[in-house]
Amino acid sequence: MKELIIDNRRIGAEHAPYIIAEMSANHNGSIETAFKIIEMAKRCGADAVKMQSYTADTITLNSDKADFQIEGGLWDGQTLYELYQSAYTPWEWHKPLFEKARSLGITMFSSPFDTTAVDMLEDLNTPAYKIASFEAIDLPLIKYVAQTGKPLIISTGMANDIEIMEAIDAAKSGGCKQLAILHCVSGYPAPASDYNLRTIQDMQQRFGLLTGLSDHTLDNTTAIASVALGANIIEKHVTLDRDGGGPDDSFSLEELELKHLCEASRTCWESLGQVDYGRKSSEKGNAQFRRSLYFVKPLKAGDIITPDSVRSVRPGYGLPPKMYDQVIGKKVTQDVGFATAINLDILSN
Known part of the structure; x- marks a missing residue:
């Protein structure tokens, strides 16, 4: 019933x-x-x-x-x-x-x-x-x-x-x-x-x-x-x-x-409620405060990214921390400064 x-x-x-x-x-x-x-x-x-x-x-x-x-x-x-x-x-x-x-x-x-x-x-x-x-x-x-x-x-x-x-x-x-x-x-x-x-x-x-x-x-x-x-x-x-x-x-x-x-x-x-693993409406504004990858020192175009140049920090505008190993060893395609979010468009093999 x-x-x-x-x-x-x-x-x-x-x-x-x-x-x-x-x-x-x-x-x-x-x-x-x-x-x-x-x-x-x-x-x-x-x-x-x-x-x-x-x-x-x-x-x-x-x-x-x-x-x-x-x-x-x-x-x-x-x-x-x-x-x-x-x-x-x-x-x-x-x-x-x-x-x-x-x-x-x-x-x-x-x-x-x-x-x-x-x-x-x-x-x-x-x-x-x-x-x-x-x-x-x-x-x-x-x-x-x-x-x-x-x-x-x-x-x-x-x-x-x-x-x-x-x-x-x-x-x-x-x-x-x-x-x-x-x-x-x-x-x-x-x-x-x-x-x-x-x-x-x-x-x-x-x-x-x-x-x-x-x-x-x-x-x-x-x-x-x-x-x-x-x-x-x-x-x-x-x-x-x-x-x-x-x-x-x-x-x-x-x-x-x-x-x-x-x-x-x-x-x-x-x-x-219901079974729901999705992001909730009350969380959307806080997604920016999740951790992501940022440059922690300036690099010149063509420099190789080394572990001492990258950290996982808040906020969340960069690549997710799970991509850390993929980022290390790549080159930057342009000059980057301290506290720059790492995104795929500035990386090369």
Whole structure:
């Protein structure tokens, strides 16, 4: 698969990386904050804002049994229901958020976590879907999303190669024609050393799909490095305030960091270019400063050129230094002075 198109934006090796600003729970229960995150993403140059579509009741069960208790990490001490009840994006917000994004000219789509979320997002005419890493093994959900015919991005955190292939097969069997996958480490935050970015190239070859990165490290280094390895899509959590106290704030990018990601990832992609050994446009003015052969003492017409009369120096208006041995022993056809460039028209056998 060479290219993906989301909301008229082409995604692939011939295009700058597609930057997804993941809002997640960083609205912290305020639709006004959600609006501001969309505005920030647009200012920074992101291609899309993504949210997550679930309720506590559609993603888990209201139980305090041990299975549903979170131990350790950012959300230690909460039940799953408590976490998702505080983190979800109310469904009645979706329409105004989509409208806000459209009014600003930035794409918005979402990760659905059950079929009712897919139905709701279809009513809003979402341009694409994202399957979250934790749902990559939910093959019935993937097939249901695929049946919409919309472009689909699947994040692969925690999934092994067999599970990734199963998710891809589910998407294709469901009718998905535009599919991409994201290399991901589902740690919050994740250390850069866990990312093993060379996996991106292996995924491209093994699965034959556009491949990107869902990055949960604390800065942009890993994301930008992934572009050099062929990542076509970069997803990063974003926030207005890393110290805002929300579930995902602490490992999210603030505005200046998101702006840097958008700019630096594009610069990295532009620098990849094509295989090209020719002289570049920025070098043309400096070619004169390369080394060449010059006379370092005056000679009379008919004199034989000896090693002590020639040197390789800058600038580059004379013969190239590789012709030194051919020049030595020849005669000059005219008088030459010190610091005269050596050219074939003043040499004879």
